[in-house]
Amino acid sequence: MENVEPNQVPEGAQLIDVREQHEWEVEHAKGATHIPMSEIVGRLDEIDLDRDIYLICHAGGRSVQVGQYLEQARGWDVINVLGGTDAWIAQGMPTVYDDKSK
Template structure:
């Protein structure tokens, strides 16, 4: 299966309101920094929590460098979700100067 992939420079800035950003990293990675407004479901929990994923509109799937998100995007595509993998993951996102946030006062970073 061919997995649709978007480079960071191909992702609109600001993000469209209807775009869902699904972060499939582990909890510690999420806490270190994530895309504001993104949905966090670690890859290992995605099948069990699939009902939490909006199935209308497009979903941009992210992880640290793009391999876990590719697996998640493949699964979502099989479920009928319009999913796109972020090439290079949040490491590429941060390197491109795109913003990350944390849920506390620590400066965001990519683990």
């Protein structure tokens, strides 16, 4: 599994966020597709195999687990985003967030 920094993810890339719904709603990478880790097996048809598959989670642990499953059980090549959404935000990458304080 290849690992990349958030700033190495190309604009418009197929970025799969594997966090749970409540995490996704707080803030997520702009353009990402939300498929929680707990639902990945049942939603594989939503992943475009003709494009690179980038995986992201909160800090990097779950995306590695999903990546290992996709590589070992499905034979897919995937790319893990190091540091997850925390690193994505820290590097100033574009996000979408739900500010409930307003």
